Amino acid sequence: MRIKSHPILGEVKPAKSLTFTFDGQQMLGLEGEPIAAALRAAGVMIHRYTKKRKDPRGLFCAIGRCTDCVMIVNGRPNVRTCVTPLEEGMIVKTQYGAGEASK
Amino acid sequence: MKRYDLIVVGAGPAGLSAASEAASLGLGVAVFDENAKPGGQLFKQIHKFFGSKEHKAKMRGTAIGAELLDEAQRLGVEVFLNSPVVGLYDNREVLVRQGDAVQHYKGDGVIVATGANENILAFEGWTLPGVMGAGAAQTMMNINRVMPGKNILMLGSGNVGLVVGFQLLQAGSKLAAVVDAAPYIGGYGVHAAKIARTGVPFFLSHTIVKAEGIDRVTGAVIAQVDEKWNVIPGTEKSFEVDTICVAVGLSSSVELLKMAGCEMKKDGLGVIPIIDDDGETSVWGVFAAGDVSGIEEASAAMIEGRLSGLAAAGKLGFVGPEALKNRKEELLSALEGLRDGMFAPKNRGKSQDSTSEGLPVSKCLLANGFLDDSETFSYPGVKSVPGLHPVIECTQNIPCNPCQDACPKGCIKVEGKIIALPVFDEKSKCSGCGLCVASCSGQAIFLVNEDLGDGKAAVTIPYELLPLPAKGAVGTALGRSGAPLCPAVVTEVKLIGAFDHTALMTFTVPSKFAMTARFWKNEVPA
Numbered sequence: 001m002r003i004k005s006h007p008i009l010g011e012v013k014p015a016k017s018l019t020f021t022f023d024g025q026q027m028l029g030l031e032g033e034p035i036a037a038a039l040r041a042a043g044v045m046i047h048r049y050t051k052k053r054k055d056p057r058g059l060f061c062a063i064g065r066c067t068d069c070v071m072i073v074n075g076r077p078n079v080r081t082c083v084t085p086l087e088e089g090m091i092v093k094t095q096y097g098a099g100e101a102s103k
Numbered sequence: 104m105k106r107y108d109l110i111v112v113g114a115g116p117a118g119l120s121a122a123s124e125a126a127s128l129g130l131g132v133a134v135f136d137e138n139a140k141p142g143g144q145l146f147k148q149i150h151k152f153f154g155s156k157e158h159k160a161k162m163r164g165t166a167i168g169a170e171l172l173d174e175a176q177r178l179g180v181e182v183f184l185n186s187p188v189v190g191l192y193d194n195r196e197v198l199v200r201q202g203d204a205v206q207h208y209k210g211d212g213v214i215v216a217t218g219a220n221e222n223i224l225a226f227e228g229w230t231l232p233g234v235m236g237a238g239a240a241q242t243m244m245n246i247n248r249v250m251p252g253k254n255i256l257m258l259g260s261g262n263v264g265l266v267v268g269f270q271l272l273q274a275g276s277k278l279a280a281v282v283d284a285a286p287y288i289g290g291y292g293v294h295a296a297k298i299a300r301t302g303v304p305f306f307l308s309h310t311i312v313k314a315e316g317i318d319r320v321t322g323a324v325i326a327q328v329d330e331k332w333n334v335i336p337g338t339e340k341s342f343e344v345d346t347i348c349v350a351v352g353l354s355s356s357v358e359l360l361k362m363a364g365c366e367m368k369k370d371g372l373g374v375i376p377i378i379d380d381d382g383e384t385s386v387w388g389v390f391a392a393g394d395v396s397g398i399e400e401a402s403a404a405m406i407e408g409r410l411s412g413l414a415a416a417g418k419l420g421f422v423g424p425e426a427l428k429n430r431k432e433e434l435l436s437a438l439e440g441l442r443d444g445m446f447a448p449k450n451r452g453k454s455q456d457s458t459s460e461g462l463p464v465s466k467c468l469l470a471n472g473f474l475d476d477s478e479t480f481s482y483p484g485v486k487s488v489p490g491l492h493p494v495i496e497c498t499q500n501i502p503c504n505p506c507q508d509a510c511p512k513g514c515i516k517v518e519g520k521i522i523a524l525p526v527f528d529e530k531s532k533c534s535g536c537g538l539c540v541a542s543c544s545g546q547a548i549f550l551v552n553e554d555l556g557d558g559k560a561a562v563t564i565p566y567e568l569l570p571l572p573a574k575g576a577v578g579t580a581l582g583r584s585g586a587p588l589c590p591a592v593v594t595e596v597k598l599i600g601a602f603d604h605t606a607l608m609t610f611t612v613p614s615k616f617a618m619t620a621r622f623w624k625n626e627v628p629a
Contacts, residue, residue: 001250003274008149008163008604012248018538031610037247045232045319058232062239064137065220068230082242085139 002041020090035081035092036062036069047071047081051097071095107133107181107330107498109415110197110210110221111189112359115143116401117393117408118216119171119180125212126178126414128421132182133208135199137187140246142168143218145401147241149273150266151544151603153291153444153503155521157437158402161505161542163603167401189364191215195388212388214374215360216408217392219353222372224258227313229349233320237267237350243595244274252346256323257281258311259350260472262290262400267350268298273568279342280541282325284310284332287455289468291445292499293545300622301568302585305472312339314347325345363389370397380435381414382407390415397448399441402502406438443522444502459500460524473583474498476619483526484515484548491535491552491561494618495525497545509542540565541602550609553617560617561594566608571596572625579627580612580620588616591623 005011015030022044029038036059039047046056047069048100060068073079074091077099081092109125111118116134122132140146148164154288159167175182189205190198197208221236228234233252237259240251255276257268260283271278281298286308288295299305308328315322325339354373359369365384367374375397382390390411393404410431417427441447445455455464464480467475474496479485484495493514495506504517506525514531517523533550540548540563550563562580570579572593580591591610598606 001253003244003248003250005569006248007273007567007571007606008164009245033247033249037243037249040247040251041249047232054596055230056232056320057230059235059243060239061221061236062242082239083138100143 007091018088020086020088020092021092022092029086031086033086035071035073035084035086035090037094038086039081042043046094048095048099049097072099104196104207106209106211107131108210108419108421109133109214109412110135110195110208111214111216112191112197113143113216113218113393114138114141114182114184115216115218115393116145116167116171117218117404118143120405120408121214121216121390121412122180123171123174123178124409125416126175126180128413128416130416130419130421132180133183133210134175135186135188135197136184138183138184141172141182141184144238145171147238147245148401149245149270151605152402153400153501153544154402154441155504156508158441159405160402160503161558161603164171164401169239171405188359191359191389200261211419212390214382214408214411214415215393215395216391216393216404217356217359217395219355219398221349222352222354224311224349224351226311226348228315228316228320228432228569231314231316231320232318233316233345234314234349237263237348240346240348241267241270244270250274250276251348252276252344254279254344255346256342256344256349257348257350259283259352260285260288260290260305260307261350261352262294263353264348265290265294265298265351266305267348269294271348272298272301275569278302279344280293280306280325281288281472282306282309284308284328286289288472291501291545292468293497293501293547294470296468296474296496296583297546299472300581300583302581302624306340307470310334311347320345320347328460341429353394353398353583355394355397360384360389360391360395365389365391366570380410382411383414388415388418399448400446403438403441406434406441410434410438416500440521441502443500443520445500458498458524459520459522462498462524465498468498471584473585476583479618483524486527486529487553488529489554490533491550492529492533493527493539494549494551495527496527496540496547496549497543500524501545503544505542505544506548509538511538514625515539537563537597537607538601541605542606544568546605549621551617554614556610558614559611560614561609561611562617562620563607563609564605564621564623564625567604570629571598571606572608572623576625577627578610578623578625579617580610581622582619583621585622587624588620589613590627591620593623
């Protein structure tokens, strides 16, 4: 959920909407935000499943340290979604294990 | 390979301060930062800082960040973003990943100001989506403006847990509880008190047993621990939460310093470099400033940065011995003032039984996050006098004194050291301007008129939440513990530029609640 008004930071400055897909589903995000923020705002919690135990993982450190939030972005696996800016038309997919690059 | 007089790694409070100090003395300075935006964690720090004027006290981190950036730009510092430093080798050779290439740079001096990482805590279910670092929550809500969750459990009552906990309320989330395995609040009591008075419970001597949920957090179970940190069976408590924030301390991000061969020593869970009072490590010309050299507050990091920037300038011959000595003394004395505080390295882990004035520190505050109503008058900021007057519920040695400067009538004195408890001078005449209330970074100052003449009292509180109530709104006055006391009518809501987003809300209550009502909730009592 997006924070619309805030007692200290005030109103959110309007930003351009960007379209992207998450596992084939069309979604809207904002220019200037990381992929993970757009996903969280849309209620997406699971970014990937671990290789051995197939456990779900999501956003954890949000500053590019822990690599829990990596996903397949435009066919490239292991992209840290918390520090990668969202771009128009991005194809974002849940990553399974180490993530095979999709064709 | 491009050469700079000084290369700074990290564009946070320490790095930017170091860069500006050096650039002001004529050095050519480059700052490399891995992030897309400069400022380190400052732009997430939306609370007002402690300190004195020279430490930029009562400014919010966001404003301090903007000021530091301005200064660096004005002085011609080159700041390279999206530029992670991946290597620091002999003779201060710096490797930077820029785009898909690794570039080589050389610094005559290098200042490492890489900050710190959040510690983690492993418990059943800790890898579930919905468990996140408190810093992560702060990034999401204050930078990305996305709510980390709707209903949140905070693990850790240190300053990060307390400050982020309050920020979660400001973002519109619900805070279910603050939990800490230690028997006492880890952070400043005033930070705890501003959460407690909204009705958020603290569970000290409690630990998390598990996060519940199949593929995301749907709940959390906590339980009491004994002196040996073992869970006491039968004390489990469940919370329906969608998010669990972990705030269990920070560890210095020392990778580059280790790579450079700097000698290290143990500190908490990690290691820190061995440095002199300029911040220079065991490797010639390599300095460490800010959290990477030991976890402290941003106000200390900024001074440490300046000390290192100055020392680098001295070492490289950009400043004469006399000027160097004078400036260094000035900076060290500013740092000294901060380091008298309860979270300074030399005081860490020490008993907090009494203040430097010899007053007992409230056990209730330490164990529950709020002052017991019976204790408040034992502190020099709380006195009962006729007419309008400030009530300063500042009961620990905090290196902070803006309240003294804020009062145009001289009602408030912070005498001697900056950590002294503020004293309310009952002979002075309060004008009711409210500047002290807004100046208090701990939101611990209230204006009270205990008797309006009609059996009612007026209480003015700092209020940094939304929505702001309208004049005439009827709600409930809450006590320091967050317990509802009585109906309360809002008589004024004041928000002027000088208050810097801290609204002053005045409500009336029956006189007997004048010294106990400390929060207002938009709920009509049953």
